[in-house]
Amino acid sequence: MFQKILIANRGEIALRILRACKELGIATVAVHSTADADAMHVRLADESVCIGPPPARDSYLNVPSLLAACEITGADAVHPGYGFLAENARFAEILKDHNIHFIGPKAEHIRTMGDKIEAKKTAQALGIPVVPGSDGGITSDEEAHRVAAEIGFPVLVKAAAGGGGRGMKVALTAEGLSQALSTARSEAKAAFGDDAVYLEKYLAKPRHIEVQVLGDGRGHAIHLGERDCSLQRRHQKVWEEAPSPVITPAQRHEIGETVASAMRKLNYLGVGTVEFLYEDGKFYFIEMNTRIQVEHPVTEMVTGIDLINEQIRVAAGEPLTLRQEDVVFEGHAIECRVNAEHPTTFRPSPGKITHYHVPGGLGIRVDSNAYQGYSIPPYYDSLVGKLIVHGKTRDECLMRLRRALDEFVVDGIDTTLPLFRTLVRTKEMAAGAYDIHWLEHFLAEEIKGV
Numbered sequence: 001m002f003q004k005i006l007i008a009n010r011g012e013i014a015l016r017i018l019r020a021c022k023e024l025g026i027a028t029v030a031v032h033s034t035a036d037a038d039a040m041h042v043r044l045a046d047e048s049v050c051i052g053p054p055p056a057r058d059s060y061l062n063v064p065s066l067l068a069a070c071e072i073t074g075a076d077a078v079h080p081g082y083g084f085l086a087e088n089a090r091f092a093e094i095l096k097d098h099n100i101h102f103i104g105p106k107a108e109h110i111r112t113m114g115d116k117i118e119a120k121k122t123a124q125a126l127g128i129p130v131v132p133g134s135d136g137g138i139t140s141d142e143e144a145h146r147v148a149a150e151i152g153f154p155v156l157v158k159a160a161a162g163g164g165g166r167g168m169k170v171a172l173t174a175e176g177l178s179q180a181l182s183t184a185r186s187e188a189k190a191a192f193g194d195d196a197v198y199l200e201k202y203l204a205k206p207r208h209i210e211v212q213v214l215g216d217g218r219g220h221a222i223h224l225g226e227r228d229c230s231l232q233r234r235h236q237k238v239w240e241e242a243p244s245p246v247i248t249p250a251q252r253h254e255i256g257e258t259v260a261s262a263m264r265k266l267n268y269l270g271v272g273t274v275e276f277l278y279e280d281g282k283f284y285f286i287e288m289n290t291r292i293q294v295e296h297p298v299t300e301m302v303t304g305i306d307l308i309n310e311q312i313r314v315a316a317g318e319p320l321t322l323r324q325e326d327v328v329f330e331g332h333a334i335e336c337r338v339n340a341e342h343p344t345t346f347r348p349s350p351g352k353i354t355h356y357h358v359p360g361g362l363g364i365r366v367d368s369n370a371y372q373g374y375s376i377p378p379y380y381d382s383l384v385g386k387l388i389v390h391g392k393t394r395d396e397c398l399m400r401l402r403r404a405l406d407e408f409v410v411d412g413i414d415t416t417l418p419l420f421r422t423l424v425r426t427k428e429m430a431a432g433a434y435d436i437h438w439l440e441h442f443l444a445e446e447i448k449g450v
Ligand code: MV4
Pocket: 131, 156, 163, 164, 165, 166, 200, 201, 202, 203, 204, 208, 230, 232, 235, 277, 286, 287, 436, 437
């Protein structure tokens, strides 16, 4: 097992990783920018190293600084968390060249899944259902028209280097296809330096459902069920839940087995998330994320499995001792991402938290690095913390969530807590009847209503 882990991240995930390390008896090194000197995870870590000024490119993305911090402290492994360097295959390779373990998948798998065309080809070859579309990149206008005629309009042009919603263009009819193609290409070139694009059937009202996987890199892999992350705003997840309100146990078993079997064939190492669009009872692969995700706690709450503990142990070369039959799903969990943003305009609201009181009681979990008197710096994402609620049933979970949201106090800054207090009382959220576009429509109506 590792002796000392350097946590190459900040915020709530740095604290979450630190907690897992403590429980495993592993020493911890926090790294931080000058803006994060007062962060909770810095206080709680065994050692800390300042790695640079506030801008992420000079600190959390600064590979020479991170290597120096490993060298100074003698850390033998790095946990990248999410964002920053978590899905940077080159970083994983550089660490390996320095005899430091990267707590994440093999560089090869990070690279494959980072290219959305390669990812889709790989998924399909491994037996995962994909969205109908081009078999790889589109090389000409003529090819695009041929594929579109085959699958039918509307179609979506996506950037190979994209993901997370960046670089997509819809073509409703054949007339608009050439334009969508050239716009998508030039936007992709400008944003990612890569103009490779591919074509997919556009699904109008899907849900976003993702499957959590865990593999030991030696052919053993399991799934931990799905999360429904359909509630998004501008490609940012807002509310995530497990299980999905629209999936039956038989469907969970089938898609879970399909994904786990694919991961076994791949000798996948670590945690991963296979993202699907779900429409009319069918799953369609879109992307795979090769990192721990923000919303991992909802899976932990319904399975009782500590995903970061498992991730660290398999990264250290331990075999995965969990078998698929050990994974038992219990009850329902919902996560609300509490952001330092105005609840209707979403304007970022960094600053000092003057009063802070978190809800408690059975089935309540708050993953946050915040504390009373803490100042949210303006340089990074605006996540204040995550409220995760568990109940025996979805209805109990919703009731508990309403209660927990009413107890939660974060004063001094704007937060999205009032938005959640409204959402949890809508008939659509109560019924679980929402797709990937519902929240944006709801918010547009709210503004009209004021
Ligand atoms: C799609 C789609 C409809 N049809 N692909 C957006 C982010 C990226 N991960 C994939 N995305 C989409 N891909 C096809 N073939 C609609 C979206 C999409 C979306 C997906 C998940 C969650 C929220 C979304 C919001 C807008 C569009």
